[in-house]
Structure formats: C-alpha cells, structure tokens
Amino acid sequence: xxxxxxxxQQVILDAAKHPVGKTLDPALADSDPxxxxxxxxxxxxxxPDIRVVEPGREATDGRNPRTVGTSHQYNPICGDEIxxxxxxxxxxxxxxxxxxxxxxxxxxSASIMVGLTQGSTVASAQHLDxxxxxxxxxxxxxxxxxxxxxxxxxxNAFVGTSLFPARIKCALLGWAAxxxxxxxxxxxx
Amino acid sequence: xxxxxxxxSELRDEFPVLGRTVRDDKPLVYLxxxxxxxxxxxxxxxxxxxxxxxxxAVHRGAHQLAEEATTAYEDSRSAVASFVxxxxxxxxxxxxxxxxxxxxxxxxxxxxxxxxxxxxxxxxxxxxGSGGSAGGLGAGASRFALNxxxxxxITxxxxxxxxxxxxxxxARTGATLKWLGLTDDGRIDxxxxxxxxxxxxxxxxxxxxxxxxxxxxxxxxILDAARAVGAYTVLDACQTVPHMPVNLADLDVDxxxxxxxxxxxxxxxGALFGKRELLEDLPPVFTGGSMVERVTMTDFxxxxxxxxxxxxxxxxxxVIGFAVATRWLSTHGMDAIAAHEAGLVKxxxxxxxxxxxxxxxxxxxxxxxxxxxxxxxxxxxxxxGQVLDDAGIAVRVGHxxxxxxxxxxxxxxxxxxxxxxxxxxxxxxxxxxxxxxxRTFFGMDDA
Ligand SMILES: Cc1ncc(COP(=O)(O)O)c(C=O)c1O
Numbered sequence: 001x002x003x004x005x006x007x008x009q010q011v012i013l014d015a016a017k018h019p020v021g022k023t024l025d026p027a028l029a030d031s032d033p034x035x036x037x038x039x040x041x042x043x044x045x046x047x048p049d050i051r052v053v054e055p056g057r058e059a060t061d062g063r064n065p066r067t068v069g070t071s072h073q074y075n076p077i078c079g080d081e082i083x084x085x086x087x088x089x090x091x092x093x094x095x096x097x098x099x100x101x102x103x104x105x106x107x108x109s110a111s112i113m114v115g116l117t118q119g120s121t122v123a124s125a126q127h128l129d130x131x132x133x134x135x136x137x138x139x140x141x142x143x144x145x146x147x148x149x150x151x152x153x154x155x156n157a158f159v160g161t162s163l164f165p166a167r168i169k170c171a172l173l174g175w176a177a178x179x180x181x182x183x184x185x186x187x188x189x
Numbered sequence: 190x191x192x193x194x195x196x197x198s199e200l201r202d203e204f205p206v207l208g209r210t211v212r213d214d215k216p217l218v219y220l221x222x223x224x225x226x227x228x229x230x231x232x233x234x235x236x237x238x239x240x241x242x243x244x245x246a247v248h249r250g251a252h253q254l255a256e257e258a259t260t261a262y263e264d265s266r267s268a269v270a271s272f273v274x275x276x277x278x279x280x281x282x283x284x285x286x287x288x289x290x291x292x293x294x295x296x297x298x299x300x301x302x303x304x305x306x307x308x309x310x311x312x313x314x315x316x317x318g319s320g321g322s323a324g325g326l327g328a329g330a331s332r333f334a335l336n337x338x339x340x341x342x343i344t345x346x347x348x349x350x351x352x353x354x355x356x357x358x359x360a361r362t363g364a365t366l367k368w369l370g371l372t373d374d375g376r377i378d379x380x381x382x383x384x385x386x387x388x389x390x391x392x393x394x395x396x397x398x399x400x401x402x403x404x405x406x407x408x409x410x411i412l413d414a415a416r417a418v419g420a421y422t423v424l425d426a427c428q429t430v431p432h433m434p435v436n437l438a439d440l441d442v443d444x445x446x447x448x449x450x451x452x453x454x455x456x457x458x459g460a461l462f463g464k465r466e467l468l469e470d471l472p473p474v475f476t477g478g479s480m481v482e483r484v485t486m487t488d489f490x491x492x493x494x495x496x497x498x499x500x501x502x503x504x505x506x507x508v509i510g511f512a513v514a515t516r517w518l519s520t521h522g523m524d525a526i527a528a529h530e531a532g533l534v535k536x537x538x539x540x541x542x543x544x545x546x547x548x549x550x551x552x553x554x555x556x557x558x559x560x561x562x563x564x565x566x567x568x569x570x571x572x573x574g575q576v577l578d579d580a581g582i583a584v585r586v587g588h589x590x591x592x593x594x595x596x597x598x599x600x601x602x603x604x605x606x607x608x609x610x611x612x613x614x615x616x617x618x619x620x621x622x623x624x625x626x627x628r629t630f631f632g633m634d635d636a
Contacts, residue, residue: 002213002579003212003213003579004575004576004579007575008572008575008630008631013631013632017632077587078569078570078571078586078587078588078601078602079587079588079592079595079601079602080569080571080601081601101601102569102571102601103569103570103571103572104568104569104572104631105571105572164575167571167575170571
C-alpha cells in the first residue's frame with residue numbers, strides 16, 4: 001500500500017463524507033457562553049437529546065449533575081475549524097456534537113472520535129485521547145499493545161497520517177476540541 | 190518558449206535540488222517558487238567561497254580579509270541596486286520583505302513619537318554629527334509623523350507582512366487603515382480609488398503582484414493617485430522582482446521591499462529600497478553597532494543611510510549570494526524570463542478545464558504572474574496537496590499568509606501552483622494530469 005493509500009484508508013474517506021455527530025446547531029453553540037475559564041461552567045436543562053439524570057443523583061455526589069462545555073479550535077496553518085459541544089452528566093459524556101470545516105483528515109478524525117466517545121465515561125474518553133496521541137506519535141508504527149488497538153477501533157486508521165508530520169495536527173483537531181470542551185464543562189482532567 | 194531561453198535544460202541543471210526525487214523515486218516537480226525559489230549552483234558556490242576564502246566582519250577590520258569582505262558586501266549592494274534601477278545607497282539590507290516593511294512602519298511610528306520618544310534624542314542631540322542626524326530623530330523625521338485623522342491605504346490582497354505592520358502603525362498613532370477591495374476575478378478594484386485615497390492619505394502600500402492570485406497590480410493608477418495627494422508610497426515587490434523587469438526609479442515609488450529567497454538567493458536577506466532623501470529622514474528602528482557615527486555615554490549620532498538601518502553584524506554571505514542571484518537573473522535577462530513564464534501561465538490556467546477545478550484570481554493570462562491559486566470542488570486544499578505530493582508535485586496549500594483575501598472569496602484555503610524560470614511545460618503537464626485524478630481519488634460523484 002502506498003503511503004498515500006495508507007493515509008486515506010476507506011474508513012477515513014467514508015467518515016469524512018458521512019461524519020458522525022456533525023449535527024451541532026450553530027445557534028446552540030452561540031447560545032453557550034464561551035467560558036473564559038474552566039471554572040466558569042454552565043448548567044444545562046435536559047433537552048431532547050440529553051439523558052436525564054436519575055433523581056437524587058446530583059445531591060449524593062455533590063457535583064454538577066449536567067454541565068456543558070463548548071470549544072472552538074482553529075488550525076491557523078490550514079484554516080480548519082471545529083466547534084464542539086459536550087454535555088457531561090456526572091462521569092459520562094451524555095452528548096457530543098460538532099460542526100466545522102476542514103480537510104478529510106480533520107473531519108474524519110472528529111467523526112470517528114465522536115463515535116468512540118458518545119455515551120462513554122469521561123475517563124474512557126481521556127484514555128482514548130491519550131492512546132490516540134500515542135498513535136499519532138508512532139511515525140507509522142501504530143500502537144504496540146493489541147488491547148489499546150482494540151480500544152481505538154476505527155481510529156487506528158490514522159496510523160497512516162502519523163507518517164506525515166504536517167497532517168498530525170489535522171487528526172488531533174477534534175480531540176483537542178473534546179478535551180477543551182470537557183474542561184469547560186468543569187471536568188478535571 | 191524555449192526560443193527565448195535557448196539553454197533551458199542547461200539552466201535547469203544549474204539547480205542541484207531539481208535533480209532529486211521525492212516520494213518513492215518520483216522526479217521532483219517544484220511548483221512552489223512563490224513561497225521560496227530554488228538556488229542555482231553559482232549562488233551556493235559564492236556563499237561557500239566567502240566562508241572558505243574571505244570570511245570577516247565588514248566595515249571594521251584593517252586586515253585584508255576584512256577589506257575583501259567589505260568590498261564584496263558593498264559591491265553586492267550596487268549589484269542589487271542596479272538590478273532594480275536605483276542607486277547603491279538607496280538599498281538597505283534587511284532580513285527580508287517582512288523586515289523591510291516593518292522598518293518603514295516602525296520608522297513612521299518612531300517619527301510619530303509613539304514608541305516613546307524619550308529613548309531617542311531629538312534634533313537637539315548634543316553631538317550634531319557631521320553627515321548623520323543627531324540621535325534617531327533628525328530634524329527631518331517629523332515629515333513621517335502620523336496623527337489621528339491620517340489614513341494609511343493598502344489593498345485586500347495583501348500578504349500579512351504588508352497588512353499587520355500597518356494595522357500596528359495605525360493602532361499606535363491613531364491613524365485609520367483603509368483599503369482598496371478586489372473584483373470578483375481577483376484584481377484590485379480601483380473604481381472607487383478617489384474615495385479611498387484622499388487628502389488624508391499619508392501612506393499607500395500595496396503588493397506589486399499578489400502571492401495568491403498572481404494578479405499584477407495596476408501600479409501606475411495607484412501610485413498616481415497616491416502622488417496626487419502627496420502620500421508616501423510603499424511597494425511590496427517581492428513577487429514581481431524575480432519574474433519580470435522591475436525598475437523602481439521608473440515606478441517612482443518612495444519605498445520598496447523584496448526578498449532574496451524568492452529570487453534564487455538565500456534566505457535571511459532582503460532589501461529595503463528608499464529614496465535617498467527619505468532614508469536620510471526616516472528614523473532607524475534598531476540601534477547599536479555600525480549604525481552610528483559618534484557615541485557618548487548619553488547620546489549618539491546616526492551614520493548616513495543605508496548604514497543607519499543596519500545595526501549589528503550583518504548576514505554577509507547571504508548578501509553576497511543575493512547579488513550573485515541578481516547577476517544570474519540579468520545574465521538570462523528578465524525579458525526572456527518573463528516571456529518564458531508567460532507561456533507557462535497559459536498552460537497553468539488550463540487547469541480550469543478539469544472538472545471541479547476553480548481558479549481564485551484572474552482566469553486570463555493578461556497582467557498576471559505564473560502563480561495560480563485554485564480549489565477543487567468537494568476536496569479540501571490540504572487533501573489536494575497531499576495527492577499532488579504523492580505524485581512528486583510540490584504546491585502550497587493554506588491561506589498563503591493572506592487570510593483577508595481568502596475571506597473575500599469565501600474559501601478557507603486554496604492550493605497554489607507557482608512557476609518560475611526553471612519550470613518546464615512538462616512540470617505543468619504533470620500538475621494537470623495529477624489534478625485530473627484528485628476527485629476520483631476522493632470518490633467524488635462525477636468522477
Ligand atoms: C507578497 C508578499 N509579501 C511579503 C512576503 C514576505 O516575505 P518574507 O517572508 O521573505 O519576509 C511574501 C512572501 O512570503 C509575499 O509573497
């Protein structure tokens with residue numbers, strides 16, 4: 001397989017064409033305050049797409065039952081942008097949606113990331129984030145541990161991208177947005 | 190076109206890097222000369238020669254090496270000056286176009302007193318030097334002072350290097366930044382020039398040709414309008430000087446900037462042209478060694494220009510390489526080079542025959558350089574660049590340091606192919622063939 005074909009694997013081309021979770025309503029993104037500090041976190045009302053917390057749970061663990069964080073990430077080199085909004089329900093990612101424009105790598109990576117993290121625990125999302133960074137630093141070698149590979153599922157396809165230093169940032173854009181959005185939702189990472 | 194450059198293949202052989210292969214042994218097709226040009230052997234040799242045979246600081250030592258280095262350094266100034274039709278002492282070495290434009294913008298800021306005039310002794314400087322002005326601010330500096338209500342005019346096509354320094358100057362002085370817009374085909378719109386360039390205009394600065402669209406500016410019209418209101422003119426000539434004959438004296442601009450690295454010379458050096466009497470009055474930005482005449486514990490006088498703008502040990506090898514590059518260009522002849530590239534423009538523009546390819550900028554060959562920015566419908570420029578790279582074709586992708594221009598055309602980024610004296614028709618052919626496959630590769634419907 002040529003390096004080019006290794007980079008643009010079919011899962012990536014498909015994800016770029018049919019992105020998952022690229023449904024964020026710009027009005028919703030705008031309505032969120034963009035907190036200048038992670039401490040400046042907002043609570044949200046349950047919406048149709050937000051899982052309702054079981055009554056009483058808020059009280060027992062003393063944490064915000066449902067918080068939202070929105071992050072806007074921009075790559076000044078190529079102009080790619082992603083706005084991602086995450087709703088955190090206790091230790092879960094209750095909802096993640098995004099909008100943006102950019103190259104197929106940035107779009108596909110955000111899409112696959114959403115597929116992996118939608119509904120997962122925050123801890124699992126953090127773990128995947130660190131595995132994905134390892135993958136992007138692997139210079140085409142991929143992850144060593146098969147269990148880690150299994151965890152990343154389709155995101156392993158970006159191993160080809162790790163061969164092209166100029167494109168690694170594209171693949172990381174969505175992940176950076178998720179991490180920042182989680183911080184803005186008050187999650188301590 | 191080979192009729193105008195009869196020894197074309199020999200000329201190409203003068204560029205060592207063009208002989209290499211990339212991405213699994215594919216011949217390099219270098220279409221990124223607008224970012225930086227490749228260097229002919231003579232330029233590389235001249236710089237090595239300096240280091241091997243007469244490396245020394247200039248204008249300082251009494252020894253033979255210093256003498257040889259100083260002669261080469263100053264001869265280089267004359268060579269670069271005559272290449273653009275001006276006098277040697279009107280050329281200031283800078284690190285490049287960005288530094289040259291900043292030198293002018295900061296000079297205006299200094300003259301306006303907004304950088305803290307206290308650090309700069311005024312015209313009353315106690316030394317009252319022989320040739321130079323006292324301190325940074327000679328009596329003539331006030332001609333450059335800007336105030337609230339004054340206006341600076343640029344265009345929407347500018348490289349950030351000819352935009353941000355003026356934003357900064359406006360912010361510091363209270364002056365207003367205005368600009369000429371662009372037409373839909375990427376030309377500078379001068380239909381409202383009388384509304385934009387007015388009695389309030391103090392500075393008009395624009396690119397002689399856009400590094401994105403390749404469009405050559407209607408320089409005469411803009412310069413006439415600027416002169417009619419007594420504004421200072423600044424020309425960002427770094428895209429035109431390597432590709433067509435440019436005579437700054439004939440253009441009658443006040444200041445101009447260009448970079449060696451875009452004209453087959455090394456990185457790290459460029460030139461600021463300024464009319465002699467303006468360089469006399471423009472305050473320096475950097476102060477220190479070599480730019481002074483007499484220095485006491487409390488004061489100094491400036492050396493006459495151009496030395497006044499060249500504080501510290503300069504990039505001597507690069508200056509020498511720069512001059513050799515201009516001599517190399519003159520040997521081939523700028524008319525012949527322009528004619529060769531005019532043939533390439535026509536071929537490059539044919540990419541618009543490929544389904545889904547749209548050119549951002551003029552689609553006709555008149556008044557434009559062989560710099561063509563384009564988008565491919567449904568495929569991001571970064572992905573386009575990656576596929577071309579896989580075919581050994583080097584283009585640039587992104588906003589090319591011209592975000593406002595891209596915003597004007599509602600595209601976040603473009604791919605850009607740019608040709609040069611060493612570009613062949615087969616290079617352009619390779620681009621067209623590879624581009625024709627891009628939409629298929631990304632599974633676009635019509636493909
Ligand atoms: C039109 C234009 N102006 C200014 C610059 C800045 O030149 P440099 O990077 O050599 O300072 C460039 C090149 O990048 C350019 O193309």
